[in-house]
Amino acid sequence: MPIFPSPKTKTDDDFELIQAINAGQTDLFPELVFRYERKLYNFGMRMCRNVQDTEDMVQDTFINVFKYLKDFRYETKFRNWLYRVATSTCLKKKRKSKYAPERELSLDEFIPDENAELPVQVPGWATLPLDQLLNEELLSIIREGIAALPEKYRLVLVLRDMEGFSTAETAQVMGLTTENIKVRLHRARLFLREKLKTYYDHGA
Amino acid sequence: MTMVHDHNRKDCLAMFAKLSDYIDNELDDLTCKDIENHARACIPCKACMETFRQTICFCRSLTPNEIPVPTAFSNHLKSLIQKLSGQKRDL
Numbered sequence: 583m584p585i586f587p588s589p590k591t592k593t594d595d596d597f598e599l600i601q602a603i604n605a606g607q608t609d610l611f612p613e614l615v616f617r618y619e620r621k622l623y624n625f626g627m628r629m630c631r632n633v634q635d636t637e638d639m640v641q642d643t644f645i646n647v648f649k650y651l652k653d654f655r656y657e658t659k660f661r662n663w664l665y666r667v668a669t670s671t672c673l674k675k676k677r678k679s680k681y682a683p684e685r686e687l688s689l690d691e692f693i694p695d696e697n698a699e700l701p702v703q704v705p706g707w708a709t710l711p712l713d714q715l716l717n718e719e720l721l722s723i724i725r726e727g728i729a730a731l732p733e734k735y736r737l738v739l740v741l742r743d744m745e746g747f748s749t750a751e752t753a754q755v756m757g758l759t760t761e762n763i764k765v766r767l768h769r770a771r772l773f774l775r776e777k778l779k780t781y782y783d784h785g786a
Numbered sequence: 787m788t789m790v791h792d793h794n795r796k797d798c799l800a801m802f803a804k805l806s807d808y809i810d811n812e813l814d815d816l817t818c819k820d821i822e823n824h825a826r827a828c829i830p831c832k833a834c835m836e837t838f839r840q841t842i843c844f845c846r847s848l849t850p851n852e853i854p855v856p857t858a859f860s861n862h863l864k865s866l867i868q869k870l871s872g873q874k875r876d877l
């Protein structure tokens with residue numbers, strides 16, 4: 583299986599801009615920054631969870647992109663490559679800080695308890711359309727749930743379910759196998775489902 | 787009132803493990819059919835699947851780029867990049 587699927591590269595919206603920059607028009611680099619600064623900033627806020635680390639991450643990412651863009655070989659979309667640089671910048675930053683080792687999530691901890699009272703119907707919150715449910719309170723519950731995920735799970739969930747990367751692209755960005763991405767994503771989503779269940783079970 | 791859960795728990799657990807693959811369309815037709823049949827017959831699993839699906843919908847509904855880049859930081863980036871571009875041209 584090719585690690586980087588090539589057909590998608592042809593539809594890369596950044597292709598021409600990068601070619602021009604690499605051909606010597608470095609004055610176009612700010613255009614590339616302009617295209618991605620807001621995306622990266624928001625990605626950073628989800629990953630680093632504070633302004634200072636986010637700004638450091640965004641700055642370091644663009645410096646690295648500026649340095650290594652000439653080595654970019656269009657084997658993948660520029661966006662995937664950019665997020666790969668951003669992700670590793672983020673993770674390196676984390677390693678330097680003195681956090682406790684991150685918790686692993688296991689499938690078992692999310693399996694519904696066999697002895698608990700079983701639902702007799704699908705809960706209302708799972709059947710109503712989104713626009714009837716989404717309000718500021720729910721949004722903050724979702725955001726807090728995502729923020730509470732251990733980093734390696736949060737990263738996969740953010741890339742897959744928020745940034746819209748495919749499983750294969752997320753595997754590229756993180757340098758992991760697709761199988762590994764699927765395992766982490768499933769556990770991250772189950773973790774979040776528990777948070778939402780708790781919220782609704784205790785009278786939202 | 788608690789419904790009697792008379793289905794094979796092994797099937798429930800198998801389905802639980804495959805929910806993401808099911809929702810992401812990464813399973814073969816036969817496995818999908820099995821899951822759908824199971825969910826029709828097993829309300830707890832149906833509830834689990836629908837709350838799981840809704841959880842993912844919630845995530846996808848969050849606007850990914852809601853926070854604007856602070857102006858001061860954006861200006862800082864601009865001048866940093868200009869400096870870098872200038873150095874490169876001088877090489």
Ligand SMILES: [Zn+2]
Nearest residue numbers: 793798828831
């Ligand atoms: Zn079941």
